[in-house]
Amino acid sequence: DQQVKQNSPSLSVQEGRISILNCDYTNSMFDYFLWYKKYPAEGPTFLISISSIKDKNEDGRFTVFLNKSAKHLSLHIVPSQPGDSAVYFCAASEMGGGADGLTFGKGTHLIIQP
Amino acid sequence: GAVVSQHPSWVICKSGTSVKIECRSLDFQATTMFWYRQFPKQSLMLMATSNEGSKATYEQGVEKDKFLINHASLTLSTLTVTSAHPEDSSFYICSARGQAAYYNEQFFGPGTRLTVL
Numbered sequence: 001d002q003q004v005k006q007n008s009p010s011l012s013v014q015e016g017r018i019s020i021l022n023c024d025y026t027n028s029m030f031d032y033f034l035w036y037k038k039y040p041a042e043g044p045t046f047l048i049s050i051s052s053i054k055d056k057n058e059d060g061r062f063t064v065f066l067n068k069s070a071k072h073l074s075l076h077i078v079p080s081q082p083g084d085s086a087v088y089f090c091a092a093s094e095m096g097g098g099a100d101g102l103t104f105g106k107g108t109h110l111i112i113q114p
Numbered sequence: 115g116a117v118v119s120q121h122p123s124w125v126i127c128k129s130g131t132s133v134k135i136e137c138r139s140l141d142f143q144a145t146t147m148f149w150y151r152q153f154p155k156q157s158l159m160l161m162a163t164s165n166e167g168s169k170a171t172y173e174q175g176v177e178k179d180k181f182l183i184n185h186a187s188l189t190l191s192t193l194t195v196t197s198a199h200p201e202d203s204s205f206y207i208c209s210a211r212g213q214a215a216y217y218n219e220q221f222f223g224p225g226t227r228l229t230v231l
Contacts, residue, residue: 004157034219034220036222041205041225041227042224042225043118043120043207043209043222043223043224043225044158044207044222045222046219046220046221046222049219089157089158100163101148101150101160101163101173102148102158102160102209102220103160104150104157104158104159105157106155106156106157107157
């Protein structure tokens with residue numbers, strides 16, 4: 001049973017527009033959420049995170065929104081750039097993100113079109 | 115900062131042999147390291163958590179006698195796949211969690227592609 005779900009296997013967005021990647025979770029014990037970017041045959045690269053006590057965290061072009069009541073989070077990238085093309089993984093943790101392993105979604109392949 | 119390396123980056127071995135993968139935190143001390151595996155087009159699945167100086171904690175369904183983990187120092191953890199079989203072929207990725215400023219994030223290594231013939 002998948003506790004972290006990314007229902008869109010792929011997403012195509014035009015360069016300069018906003019990319020919105022979605023993630024849903026079922027475990028109400030999750031209290032820390034992270035987004036990672038990954039290229040084939042490489043390890044994930046940390047992008048941005050959010051604690052459950054917040055509903056928004058922003059870092060440059062990346063903003064993560066958390067809706068606890070809906071158990072939903074999203075990553076917004078604006079403006080989208082060609083270098084953003086990659087697989088994006090949503091991950092969650094029960095203990096502040098550090099003390100235990102992460103539970104990952106299956107990823108969304110973001111394709112930025114020129 | 116927060117660089118994690120893995121060695122080797124890829125390895126091909128015969129069925130029945132053992133393979134050791136190293137995970138190093140290069141510029142910080144990692145109190146905890148995690149090992150994940152990823153099958154093609156699948157998510158990363160946590161295999162085990164290792165804390166320096168203590169035994170690793172394995173996730174349900176992961177054979178501890180097959181996947182030996184040693185976290186001998188604050189900068190090095192090793193995963194040994196013993197008596198490897200073709201079904202063990204996968205992409206193995208480690209991550210490390212540090213102290214202080216890096217407490218809340220896990221930093222991932224580049225991964226190791228294991229192919230068992």
